[in-house]
Amino acid sequence: MLNTIQIYIEFARKSFQQSLQYRIANYSGLAVNTFFFIVRAYVFMALFENRGDVAGYNVTEIITFTGITQAILMVVGIFGTLEIANAVKSGEVAVELMKPIDYQFVMLFRQFGRSLYYFFFRGLPIFLVMMIFFKWTLPHSLIALLLFFISLILAVMITFSFNFMVGMSAFWLLDARGFSGIMMGAGLLLSGFMLPVSFFPSKLGKICEWLPYIGQSYTPVAIYLGKYTGMTMISMLLRQFAWVVILMLFDKAIMRLAMRKLIIQGG
Amino acid sequence: MYYIKLYFSLISAILRSQMQYRTSFIMQVIGNFIVTFVDFIAIMFIFGKFTDIKGWTLWEVGLLYGMTSVSFSVAEMVTRGFDLFSRMIRLGEFDRILLRPSGIFLQLMTSDFDLRKIGRVSQALLVLIISCQKIGIGFEPLKLTFLAVAIVNGMVFYMAIIIAGATICFWSVESTELPNMFTYGGVEATSYPLPIYRRWFRNILVFIVPLVFVNYFPALFILDKVDPLGLPYFVRFLFPLASIMLMIPAIRFWNYGVKHYQSTGS
Numbered sequence: 001m002l003n004t005i006q007i008y009i010e011f012a013r014k015s016f017q018q019s020l021q022y023r024i025a026n027y028s029g030l031a032v033n034t035f036f037f038i039v040r041a042y043v044f045m046a047l048f049e050n051r052g053d054v055a056g057y058n059v060t061e062i063i064t065f066t067g068i069t070q071a072i073l074m075v076v077g078i079f080g081t082l083e084i085a086n087a088v089k090s091g092e093v094a095v096e097l098m099k100p101i102d103y104q105f106v107m108l109f110r111q112f113g114r115s116l117y118y119f120f121f122r123g124l125p126i127f128l129v130m131m132i133f134f135k136w137t138l139p140h141s142l143i144a145l146l147l148f149f150i151s152l153i154l155a156v157m158i159t160f161s162f163n164f165m166v167g168m169s170a171f172w173l174l175d176a177r178g179f180s181g182i183m184m185g186a187g188l189l190l191s192g193f194m195l196p197v198s199f200f201p202s203k204l205g206k207i208c209e210w211l212p213y214i215g216q217s218y219t220p221v222a223i224y225l226g227k228y229t230g231m232t233m234i235s236m237l238l239r240q241f242a243w244v245v246i247l248m249l250f251d252k253a254i255m256r257l258a259m260r261k262l263i264i265q266g267g
Numbered sequence: 268m269y270y271i272k273l274y275f276s277l278i279s280a281i282l283r284s285q286m287q288y289r290t291s292f293i294m295q296v297i298g299n300f301i302v303t304f305v306d307f308i309a310i311m312f313i314f315g316k317f318t319d320i321k322g323w324t325l326w327e328v329g330l331l332y333g334m335t336s337v338s339f340s341v342a343e344m345v346t347r348g349f350d351l352f353s354r355m356i357r358l359g360e361f362d363r364i365l366l367r368p369s370g371i372f373l374q375l376m377t378s379d380f381d382l383r384k385i386g387r388v389s390q391a392l393l394v395l396i397i398s399c400q401k402i403g404i405g406f407e408p409l410k411l412t413f414l415a416v417a418i419v420n421g422m423v424f425y426m427a428i429i430i431a432g433a434t435i436c437f438w439s440v441e442s443t444e445l446p447n448m449f450t451y452g453g454v455e456a457t458s459y460p461l462p463i464y465r466r467w468f469r470n471i472l473v474f475i476v477p478l479v480f481v482n483y484f485p486a487l488f489i490l491d492k493v494d495p496l497g498l499p500y501f502v503r504f505l506f507p508l509a510s511i512m513l514m515i516p517a518i519r520f521w522n523y524g525v526k527h528y529q530s531t532g533s
Contacts, residue, residue, distance in 0.1 A: 028445040035452045038468065039459075046463035047317045054316050175291035181298020189305035199312050 007101060008109040015113030019121075026121055029074065033122065034129055037070040041134055055198040060135045061225055062196075067130035068221045069193050071123040075115045076155045077163070078193055078216055080184045083107075084167025085176035088258075097259060104164060104248070104255055111160045140226025147237065151220035154240045158215045161247035162187065168251065171258040192218025198227070212247060215240035270373060277377035285382055292383065299386030303340075307332060307394050310458070323460045326401035327490060333395025334414070334482035335457040338421025339450060340387040346426055348378035349433040353443075356436050362530050371525055372518075402490070410489050417485035417506060424481050424510040425450060427517040434517075437524035453478045462495045469496075480509035 019026075041063050048059040057065065073079070084107060087093040096103050130136050139145040162183055170176040188194060190213035197205045197218055208214050219236050222228045228236050285292060310332065314325040323331075343350070352375065355361045364374050404410050432446025453476070461469055461483045472478050487494055488503040 024439060024443060028443040028448075032444050032448045032452060035448045036455060039452065039456045039464075042464050042468065043320070043459050046320050046459075047313065049321075051317075173291065173294075175288055175295075178291055178294025178296075178298045181295060181302055185298060185301030185303075185305050188302070189308060194305070194309040195312055199316055201312070201315065 004101070008105055011106050012109040012113035012116070015110040016117050017113075019114050019117035030122055030125055033070050033073060033126055037067055037126060037130065040066045040070070041130075055196065056227060057196060057198070060137045063130070063134050064136045064225060065196060065221055067127060067134070067136060068224060069217055071126040071130075072152060072155070072217070072220065073193070074118040074122045075152065076159045076216060077111065077115070077118075078159060078184075078187065078191065080159075080166065080180050080187075081163055082166075082176065082180060084164060085170040085180065088167060088170035088176075089174065094262060097262065104251060107164060108157070108160055111156060111163075115156045137225065139224050140229065144223055144226055144229075144233075147233065148220050148224040151215075151223050151237060151240060154237075154244055155216050155220050157244045158212055158240065158247060159187075161244070161251055162212075162216075164251045165247070165254065168254045168258050171261055187213050187216060190214065191216040192221070196222070196227070209236070210239070212243040215243050270370070273369070274373065274377055278380050281377070281380045282382055285380075295383040296386040299383055300390045301386075303336065303387050304390045306458075307390075321460055321462050321495070326398045327486075328459060329394050329398030330402060330486055330489070331460065331482050332458040333391055333398050334418055334421060334486065335454050335478075336391030337388065337395055338418050338481055339425045339454050340384055340391050342422045342425035342429060343450070344381050344384040344388060345376065346429045347381035347384075348375040349429050350381075351379055352433040353436040359530055361528070365528075372521070404489060413485065414489060417482065420485075420507050420510050421481040423514055424478075425453070427510065427513040428453070428476070430521055431513075431517040434521045434524040437528055449476050449478065453481075457482050477509045477513070480506040 044062045044066060045059060048054065048062065052058065084093070087096065093103075096106070099106075139148065166176050166180045166183055169179050173179060190208050190211055192208065192214055193216070197208045197214065199205075200208065208218075214236075219228070219240050223233055223236070307329070310328060311325065314328075318324070320328065352361075355364075355378075364371060364378075367374060399405055399411075399414070404414075428446060428449050432443075432450070435443060435445070456464075456472060457478050461472065461479050464472065484503045485506055486492075494502075
């Protein structure tokens with residue numbers, strides 16, 4: 001047991017190191033994320049001019065919302081990745097599936113390694129820009145900060161599960177780009193990444209709180225800002241956790257089906 | 268004439284090959300439609316809570332959004348070859364292009380054509396048409412012509428950025444996202460009226476990468492708006508200059524890159 005965990009952690013470590021290689025790519029990505037943060041922050045500042053609270057947010061809170069969503073964007077990987085789908089398409093996945101370790105967990109830990117890298121080299125710098133140049137707000141409480149990190153890990157796992165699902169779909173669709181685009185498009189809006197769900201028409205906002213997407217982005221941010229506190233916060237965290245379990249099990253089932261298909265094709 | 272014929276015959280070959288995987292193609296078109304459509308849905312939700320942004324209403328913002336999105340998405344669709352250029356350099360495929368008896372520029376333009384982006388184009392057009400109709404500029408031929416010219420101008424503008432961005436690949440093997448700042452980021456920034464930004468940021472959008480000429484200045488004319496920044500009236504008509512002044516150095520830069528190209532040898 002301990003040995004297996006060590007193997008998975010090794011995968012995370014390796015993917016962290018691998019990410020370190022792409023320095024120029026990271027600087028340019030950082031510039032792009034920061035640009036988007038600045039634009040969105042100015043948009044909200046203009047909207048909130050001479051206004052008090054709107055949809056439960058004041059201007060510093062909405063700036064902080066924008067800063068954190070941009071900071072965790074790459075940590076969570078909300079734009080999706082075709083890494084697994086491409087491995088299926090090229091046939092590389094066959095070799096991976098032959099190994100006596102769980103492919104799903106290998107990929108999850110690789111994502112953890114990448115997420116940790118992006119936390120330090122993408123997330124923190126963007127947060128720093130916000131701290132220096134904009135009016136922002138501290139986490140609601142120390143507990144909120146702590147739970148923010150737990151929620152963030154769950155957010156990584158939900159997004160990973162979606163990506164894995166898209167990847168596995170390539171066994172049937174061959175080209176997963178379309179499915180990926182549809183999933184990602186829905187996720188960008190429904191996750192509360194672009195806009196807090198409290199800005200949505202109220203019925204839609206309520207529905208969103210029960211969907212898995214919200215756990216990709218809004219739940220951690222809302223916990224940081226104290227928009228979810230007490231029982232609501234616990235309930236939102238439990239929903240996030242429940243979706244992680246459901247999606248991971250679902251993915252596992254799909255992977256089993258895919259492996260059967262793989263054997264039929266003969267690799 | 269020969270080149271135009273060549274362009275269309277090569278593009279039609281690419282389109283036929285893309286149509287081979289029909290289900291995948293249709294799903295990608297839908298995916299592209301949705302990914303950008305949610306952008307505008309978010310804007311609509313915002314205007315459910317606010318009446319205006321610095322005096323601009325939802326459909327006026329829709330006009331800005333529609334103009335910049337149509338311009339960019341068409342530019343992106345036709346310059347797909349430049350988008351894939353970094354991979355071409357890395358794999359040494361560019362050498363093959365240099366050996367062929369045809370213009371390099373033309374070959375790049377015809378190396379790929381991203382028809383799947385039609386999802387994005389149609390979404391942008393839809394927003395533009397609805398916005399025009401809501402604002403009530405549907406039956407003014409002068410303004411519609413002006414709008415069409417401005418949009419074509421915007422396409423040239425974005426194409427220049429994409430070409431200049433691809434040229435960087437001649438020197439940096441690692442693909443860079445930096446041009447995205449002024450393409451995707453440019454679309455985002457120009458979806459809202461210029462006066463919402465602070466002075467330093469406005470200066471970037473006017474003087475360094477003059478994105479405001481894509482839609483803000485032409486839109487001021489179309490909407491008969493007073494410019495709160497107090498720039499002279501004729502600035503509204505200067506936009507073709509901006510894209511020409513960007514396209515010429517972009518092509519020069521490209522040619523310079525081609526001249527100094529050294530193969531990766533792989």
